[in-house]
Amino acid sequence: MADDSRTETSSQLSSPGDHGSVDSGFVSPSTSTVSLPRISLTQPHLKHLNKQLESLHPMDILRFCKIFFPNLYQSTAFGLTGLVTVDMLSKLDAESTNPQPIDLIFLDTLYHFNETYELVERVRERYNVKVHVFKPADVATVEEFEKLYGEKLYEMSSELYDWVAKVEPLQRAYAELKVAAVLTGRRRSQGGQRGDIAVIELDDERGVIKINPLANWTFAQVKGYIDEHKVPYNALLDRGYKSVGDWHSTVPVGEGEDERAGRWKGQDKTECGIHNKQSRYAKWLQQQAALKQQAQVQQVQQVQEVQAA
Template sequence: MPQSDLTTRVHALNDRYRHHSAVSVLEHALRDPQAGKLALVSSFGAESVVLLHMVSVTRRDTPVIFIDTEMLFAETLVYQQELAERLNLSGLRIIRADAGDLRAQDPDATLHQRDTNACCALRKSAPLQRALAGIDGWITGRKRYQSGTRAALDFFEVEDETGRIKVNPLAHWAPEDIRTYMDENRLPRHPLVARGYPSIGCMPCTTPVAPGEDPRSGRWRDQDKTECGIHFVNGKMVRKGVSA
């Protein structure tokens, strides 16, 4: 589809659902022909259970893509298994980097120590793009409050590089909205949240966050990097200082 047509579709979707709730945005997106065939990409991280639960009660067979970088916390892997069973996520797909690519580019699993961008591209971005083949768009759990680079996030956006739509149902939610939804639906927390991890990625690149810090400050701490690279804005991978 021409880029101009895709942009027009996204603008129309944002106008149509601008005043809808997160649940309504998700429900309509999963059924709106303008949004196309969607998949939920989930890290099964600190707040992932909210969207996973919404999908489970809205359209349980929605494809759910979980990227196992093989560098995740053991707690994340256990949490993923428990949630998938509890929510009966029939569309769950667990993806990993190509074994040949790993042997060629990161044979000793130390690439993250030399080049975090290259590691993310190998273990996250490349597997995700393969998994999204044939998918028109994907649902993310990103929110405006998570960092300054996400402050202008809208419900729908264009991924210029791939010609896909991204749906961000929780874009306008505040931390208290997340907590309230979890409490009302009695959803289990990721065990690392209680230990000071409000944003959880790969074990080597995630540290606890002190009170008052940006929730994502523990991701790639002390590096000029704020995103893993799976999000595209204006035709470029989001690495730093870009809304995504």
């Protein structure tokens, strides 16, 4: 994707020079590097806010969030819900005498559909919005990624792929941009782990506030807004897709299937990683380290047996 003055790309490693290690970037389960959130909300206060926001229109939720939350960004893969949010934010800026645009964070896994990259450019140009693009560390192309991690990492190690292509870049984005609160495109009607999300959530592991302004909207409401306001959207939606991710893990949705049924079809998986607990990846790292140590011990034992023979 071409970069210009309105697009910022980052590919800094959190641990420079460590990219040859499978566990590069992970934090040991016994090591705490989580900082206190830049916004402090007690659970009673959070519950109160969610109760008040639950019945509001997403525009009103966004209007409130722009006032209440400092260092506010929108993280988006340019799905329909995220596009509605972008359009609503632009309308809020248009009605303000002192517009304060919300920048976008886009995780370029390098495996997005061409239609997605084209959409990013169309949205950036129409709304004149700044897009901060974060790619997997130390790589800029699929060729470089596969040279470093091998072909089809997404099949060989789904957890590692999620970390390298999505989780680590997002955490790097949070750190570099000093994100305090982030708007997401999650909705309850998408099902799975999203079925009971609140409008405002505290990601206490990453130290940020997550805001789901369209949490209680249905797919029909989202699509209706897109059509009514002529919001640009991914061309793949007209070909049977309802949720678009990487090309290797996204297929069209069948008649009567859930909105996200085309994501990781046939796999026991509903999230890409950025909305999973960070501790899940720490646990995964611990397991990988144990397996590696076990293999090393077995190798030493085999050498000793050969020498003793």
